[in-house]
Amino acid sequence: MNPSLPQAWIFEDSATLALQLERLLRELGCQVHRGDVAAPALPPQPPPALICVALLGPQLNGFKLLRRLAAHNCPKLLLTATGRGSDVGWGLQAGATAVLAWPPTREQLQRYCRGDQHR
Amino acid sequence: MTAATLTLALPPLRRALAAALQELALALQRKLGGRTAPTMAELVCLNLRLRQLYQWLPLADAERGPLDKLQRLLPALLQPQAAAAQARLLAFVLQRVQALPSSRWVALRSRATVSRAAQPLLVTLWQWQQQAQDQDTTEPTAFLLVEPYLNRLLLELAALARAPTAPADVVTVLSRLYALAAIAGLQPIAFAALLQRLSLALTIPALVTDDERRALWQALWRWPQGQPQPAPPLRECHDLELLQAVQHDLAGYRWQLQQFAQQTLAVHEAPLPFAILLVFYRLPWIVAAAGNTALADYCHLWHHCLLGFWRSRLPLPPPALALLCQLPQLLELAQWPQWRADRLVLPHLQLLALAPSAANAAAAELPELLSRAFGTLSQAQSAWFADADTLQTRSDTLMAELRQLERAAAALRLAAIENYASLLLALTAQALRSAGLHAWPAELLWQAYRHLLDLLDEAAAWQQPLPDQALVQALQLWLQQARHEAGAVREVAPDAAQLPLGQRLQRFVEALAQTLDQPVHFNAAMPALPSVQAAVCEAALQPVLREEVLAQLQARTQRRAAGQPRAITLQLQLVAMANGAVAIELNVDGIELPIEAATLKRLRYGLPSAVQRLEAGAVPGRGRQWRLIVAD
Numbered sequence: 169m170n171p172s173l174p175q176a177w178i179f180e181d182s183a184t185l186a187l188q189l190e191r192l193l194r195e196l197g198c199q200v201h202r203g204d205v206a207a208p209a210l211p212p213q214p215p216p217a218l219i220c221v222a223l224l225g226p227q228l229n230g231f232k233l234l235r236r237l238a239a240h241n242c243p244k245l246l247l248t249a250t251g252r253g254s255d256v257g258w259g260l261q262a263g264a265t266a267v268l269a270w271p272p273t274r275e276q277l278q279r280y281c282r283g284d285q286h287r
Numbered sequence: 288m289t290a291a292t293l294t295l296a297l298p299p300l301r302r303a304l305a306a307a308l309q310e311l312a313l314a315l316q317r318k319l320g321g322r323t324a325p326t327m328a329e330l331v332c333l334n335l336r337l338r339q340l341y342q343w344l345p346l347a348d349a350e351r352g353p354l355d356k357l358q359r360l361l362p363a364l365l366q367p368q369a370a371a372a373q374a375r376l377l378a379f380v381l382q383r384v385q386a387l388p389s390s391r392w393v394a395l396r397s398r399a400t401v402s403r404a405a406q407p408l409l410v411t412l413w414q415w416q417q418q419a420q421d422q423d424t425t426e427p428t429a430f431l432l433v434e435p436y437l438n439r440l441l442l443e444l445a446a447l448a449r450a451p452t453a454p455a456d457v458v459t460v461l462s463r464l465y466a467l468a469a470i471a472g473l474q475p476i477a478f479a480a481l482l483q484r485l486s487l488a489l490t491i492p493a494l495v496t497d498d499e500r501r502a503l504w505q506a507l508w509r510w511p512q513g514q515p516q517p518a519p520p521l522r523e524c525h526d527l528e529l530l531q532a533v534q535h536d537l538a539g540y541r542w543q544l545q546q547f548a549q550q551t552l553a554v555h556e557a558p559l560p561f562a563i564l565l566v567f568y569r570l571p572w573i574v575a576a577a578g579n580t581a582l583a584d585y586c587h588l589w590h591h592c593l594l595g596f597w598r599s600r601l602p603l604p605p606p607a608l609a610l611l612c613q614l615p616q617l618l619e620l621a622q623w624p625q626w627r628a629d630r631l632v633l634p635h636l637q638l639l640a641l642a643p644s645a646a647n648a649a650a651a652e653l654p655e656l657l658s659r660a661f662g663t664l665s666q667a668q669s670a671w672f673a674d675a676d677t678l679q680t681r682s683d684t685l686m687a688e689l690r691q692l693e694r695a696a697a698a699l700r701l702a703a704i705e706n707y708a709s710l711l712l713a714l715t716a717q718a719l720r721s722a723g724l725h726a727w728p729a730e731l732l733w734q735a736y737r738h739l740l741d742l743l744d745e746a747a748a749w750q751q752p753l754p755d756q757a758l759v760q761a762l763q764l765w766l767q768q769a770r771h772e773a774g775a776v777r778e779v780a781p782d783a784a785q786l787p788l789g790q791r792l793q794r795f796v797e798a799l800a801q802t803l804d805q806p807v808h809f810n811a812a813m814p815a816l817p818s819v820q821a822a823v824c825e826a827a828l829q830p831v832l833r834e835e836v837l838a839q840l841q842a843r844t845q846r847r848a849a850g851q852p853r854a855i856t857l858q859l860q861l862v863a864m865a866n867g868a869v870a871i872e873l874n875v876d877g878i879e880l881p882i883e884a885a886t887l888k889r890l891r892y893g894l895p896s897a898v899q900r901l902e903a904g905a906v907p908g909r910g911r912q913w914r915l916i917v918a919d
Contacts, residue, residue, distance in 0.1 A: 183532035184573040224568055224748055231744035249572055258747040261665035270572055 173199040174217035174281060179233055180247075181205045181225040185270070189220060189247075192274055196281045208233050216242045218281055221264075223248040223255060231262040238263045243280040247272060304350065307336050533577040534620050540566050540573075541615040548612045551603065559597045561750060567593050570618075579623055585631050588638055589614075597749075607641045610634055664688045667740065672732040675722035682719055686712060690808065690856065694876075697852035703752045704742055709806045709854045710759065711735055714766055721773045728765060735762055770801065788821040789813040792859065795829055796836070805840055806854035813861050816869065823897045823917050824871060830890055831901070831913050832857065835875055842880055849878050867919025868899065874912050879905035 176198035180186040190200045198217065203210065205228040210216055219237055223230040223246055230246050237244065246259040249270035259267040268276055311333050341354045547563050567590035575583035589611075596603055603611065613634065616622070663684045671681055689712045696705035714735060718728060735758070742752040786794075789811030800807040809832075816824065839846065839855045847853070856876040863870040882903045891901050900916040 182569055182573060183535045184529065184576045185569065187529055187532045188576055224565060226562065226565060229744055229748050229750060231747055232741060235740065235744070249568060254747065258665070258743075261662065262744065 170199055171214040173197065175214050176200050176218040176220065176281070177203045177210060177216050178220050179203040179205050179208060179228065179230075180220070180222040181228050182222070185222065188271065192272070192277055193218070193220075193281070195274065196278055198281060205233065208236050210237070210240060216240055218242060218277075219244045221246050223250065223259070231258060234259070234263040245272070245277075245280060301350075304337075304340050304354075307333060307340060311337070530577060530620070533573055536569075536573045537618045537620060540570055541618045544611065544615050544618075548608070548615075551608055552612075558600060558602055559593060561597070564590075564593050564597050564749070574618075577620065581631050582617060582623075585617075585635050585638070588635065592638060592641065604641060606637070610638055610641070661688050661692060661743070664692070664736075665740065665743065667733075667736045669729075669733045669737075672729050672736065674727055674729065675719060678715070678732070679719060682715060686715060689715070693852045693854060697847075698850035700850075701746065701752065703754050704746060705852055707739060707742060707754050707759070709852070710762055710766070711739060712808060712854070713806060714762055717766055717769045717773070721769050724772055725769065731762065731765055734758060770797070787813065788816055788824055789859070791821075791825055792828060792832065795825075796832055796857065799833060799836055803836065803840060805836070807836060808854055808856045809859070810857070811859040813859065813871075820869065820897075820917060820919070823895045824869070824915070826895050827898045827901070827915055827917065828859070828871070828873070830893060831873060831915070834886065834890060835873070835911070835913070838880060839875065839877055842878065845880075846877055851877050862914075869917050871915045871917070872912060873915070874906070875910045877910040879909075880911055881905065882911065 174197065176193045178186055178189050178193070178200060180189060180202070186202055190202070193200045203219075205225060210219075219240060219242060221230045221233050221237075221244065222228055230248075234244055234246060243265040244263060246255070246262075246264040246267045247270050248255040248259070248267060256267040265280065266276075314333065337354065337357065341351065543562065543566055547560065567586060571583045571586040571590065574586055592607070593603075596607075617631075663681065667685075670677065672678055689708050693705055693708040693712065696702075696708060714732070718732060738755055738758055742754060745752040792811055793809055796807055796809040815821075835857065836855055843853075858874040858876075860872055860874075861869060862872045882905075887901070887903055894901060897918050898915065899918050900914070902914045904912060906912045
């Protein structure tokens with residue numbers, strides 16, 4: 169683990185979608201880790217720079233997972249492929265910084281990787 | 288698998304068994320002799336290999352019994368125990384070794400120059416090579432017997448090759464490969480060369496050039512795919528890593544779809560499970576990642592259709608089921624290159640014709656409501672429940688949202704959420720009412736609301752919300768005790784008659800609800816009235832309340848059919864006060880039940896003389912309304 173790089177965490181239980189997201193984040197200079205969707209927890213150090221959570225999976229409920237990761241003070245992205253407006257409302261209430269439609273663009277991720285949304 | 292194939296595969300299987308048992312005996316001897324102890328990875332590897340071999344033995348084979356016993360004894364070796372137990376184990380192993388043909392002691396080479404991390408891997412490889420060289424290559428093979436397992440193992444190996452991997456994982460996979468290869472009698476030399484290259488890439492990645500690594504990838508891909516190159520029409524066919532991930536996902540989805548199709552064909556009219564809906568939620572994106580956009584579009588259409596069936600709780604019609612049964616074949620990635628351009632046109636059109644109508648799919652959704660209407664509930668925090676005063680400041684909003692949730696859940700037939708919301712409403716109201724009577728249940732309340740968030744998260748993700756029954760029982764128990772205590776206090780309280788009218792009616796309704804075992808939400812927004820007038824109102828309203836609750840209870844079936852909640856909601860308010868007379872309205876949420884003239888007459892007959900008028904009628908779209916006017 170290289171603590172000087174921004175640490176990005178992915179919670180996604182499809183190998184394909186996780187790989188695609190991982191590549192995008194690597195291109196943006198992040199060190200990427202895949203989180204355990206069954207027992208979501210992050211090590212205290214180094215602090216995460218970005219957390220990406222899939223909305224739905226066989227063992228995954230993105231809303232619940234976001235609530236469990238509420239203590240981490242970093243942008244949290246909820247990725248949804250349902251195309252429903254309701255995901256945005258409930259996702260934000262569950263603690264997401266933003267709810268992005270799948271597949272997210274490089275520009276969208278870059279915005280949150282760099283913390284632009286805070287400025 | 289045929290009996291003949293299995294019989295042909297037995298000689299190499301017995302040889303592999305003999306080798307594994309000999310190695311185990313050697314490890315035991317080394318351990319007991321106090322010499323270099325075998326590493327845990329070696330022992331785990333041995334154990335695993337024996338288990339693999341055991342699984343391939345025919346049921347009637349005489350070695351199955353002893354091997355089964357050995358499996359149970361092996362913990363003595365894996366976990367340090369008394370030397371006597373290990374000695375007994377050694378005796379047993381040696382006995383089995385002698386019973387097997389082709390006995391051959393395995394000698395371990397000196398490993399002084401090999402890094403510690405690579406040792407288990409190289410030991411396994413060396414053993415495999417030894418075994419391969421001894422293999423009788425003229426013997427008919429039983430490749431078909433184990434082909435799927437080999438393929439899966441190779442895919443796992445490919446996954447391990449992607450990143451620096453823990454040696455224990457590597458040795459586990461290679462060990463399984465070794466055992467299966469020994470059984471199958473695969474062409475050993477070529478296979479060993481592949482494994483050697485792989486071992487190098489895994490253990491000393493710095494020595495492997497990019498070209499060599501790519502070639503290794505190609506070789507690993509080629510074998511399980513059975514094709515020289517990845518499928519030509521795939522846009523990202525050079526991206527083996529991505530294809531590997533796609534194939535991993537598709538394998539899981541194919542299995543799920545096959546299971547569902549089999550179950551549904553066996554049980555007609557089975558409802559669509561959520562897991563299948565979930566498959567189609569992600570499948571289009573996974574297929575699109577591999578470049579098959581036509582199939583991705585088809586899967587998108589499936590998601591749309593299944594969503595319609597799932598929302599309307601309709602089983603899949605037989606034609607749709609027949610189409611669904613074809614899907615696992617379409618998800619065979621290796622078949623895609625052979626597809627004609629119009630491969631999906633016909634099923635696409637058939638599915639379009641089967642899609643449920645917009646009317647069926649247009650049912651109101653809880654997720655939509657959740658995102659708009661429950662802003663306070665979704666932000667609940669433990670601090671809100673710390674004491675009664677803090678909760679009181681938010682209770683109006685919380686309970687209004689809970690009532691809304693209860694109604695929405697009833698309309699959507701989500702009984703679990705509806706019942707839980709009713710329970711929370713009763714719990715919150717009771718906690719606030721009896722705040723001074725007992726210890727404040729801060730933790731219990733927070734637990735209850737936190738669990739509601741869990742249920743709402745599940746509903747928002749279209750999953751089936753499942754309340755925690757232990758928690759529900761604890762909440763019900765607390766509620767019963769609190770009501771009991773409040774009742775006991777009420778009986779001994781000397782000033783019960785001095786309470787405001789709203790509270791007195793509240794107690795009346797509570798007692799009625801408990802007697803009927805029917806949740807009733809009663810809200811009385813009443814200012815203080817002169818005591819005589821309050822007594823008249825109480826005497827007049829009690830029969831009306833009783834009548835209304837009983838009427839709603841009798842109409843329960845109609846109420847439920849109309850999507851009304853199980854709980855009855857009564858709202859009492861003072862609407863006018865002039866010249867000493869008061870007008871009170873009782874609104875009842877629900878269906879528009881007609882009020883029989885005889886009932887109204889009976890109620891009017893028993894009214895106190897100060898009551899000037901009692902009227903009742905249906906309110907279109909809302910329920911019923913009673914209006915009472917009491918003179919000064």
